[in-house]
Amino acid sequence: MTRKYKVLFLCRENSARSIMAEALLRELAGHRFNAFSAGPEPAARVDPFAIAQLRPGISDLGVLSPKSWLEFTGEWAPRMDLVVALDEAVDARHAPAFPGAPPSCAWHFADPLAEGLREFDRARLFEKVFWQIVRQVSAFIERPEYAVPPCAAACAATIPAAVASSHGATTCDA
Incomplete structure (x- = not known):
């Protein structure tokens, strides 16, 4: 059995960007x-x-729910290997201390929940941010430090295409 890396995505309300990344x-x-x-x-x-963007390609939407980051700070919390901030309000300067002091990084995307957006503009921004997150997550899983044996990588390579085709796209630039 291979080691599974634990990654925590942070976003202010945990209802859109971090949920999509998770x-x-x-x-x-x-x-x-x-x-x-x-x-x-x-x-x-x-x-x-966010649900509308995820529904076509995500098999288990039922496990997604907004959570407080305090759930990940106690002794009983899982020890993360990486914490990823998806907006400036939750980067390392603002986040609490997580057990094991995992490294952190930032992937900043526009806030599709920003005040003043019309519904049409919000829907378009959600789609744009969704595809930015797809590209970022796809690049992340290809990083050498998270490498997998060649046969497992070949099997996993077909999944991003399935997600892209379920959203009506034929390719997704990484």
Whole structure:
């Protein structure tokens, strides 16, 4: 059995960007990663626009829910291998101390929940951010430090195409 890396995605409300990143990492490389997401001000539910983006290619939407990042700070919390901030409000300067002091990095994307967006513009921004996260997660899983044996990599290579085709895209630039 190979080691599964634990990755925590952070976003302020944990209802959109971090949820999409968690779902995509779990779907694309769940055999190699345990994906989690959280935020300092968790929303009551996952944003419907995020669900709309995920529904065509994600097999288990039922496990997704906004969570407080405090759930990942106690002694009982899983020890993360990496913490990824998806907006400036939750980067390493603002985040709490996580057990084991895991390294952190930032993948900043536009906030599709920003105030003042019309519904049409919000839907378009969600789609744009979704594909940016797909590209970032796809590049992340290819990093050498998370390498897998060649036969496992060949099997996993077909999954991103399935997600892309379920969203009506034929290719997804990494």
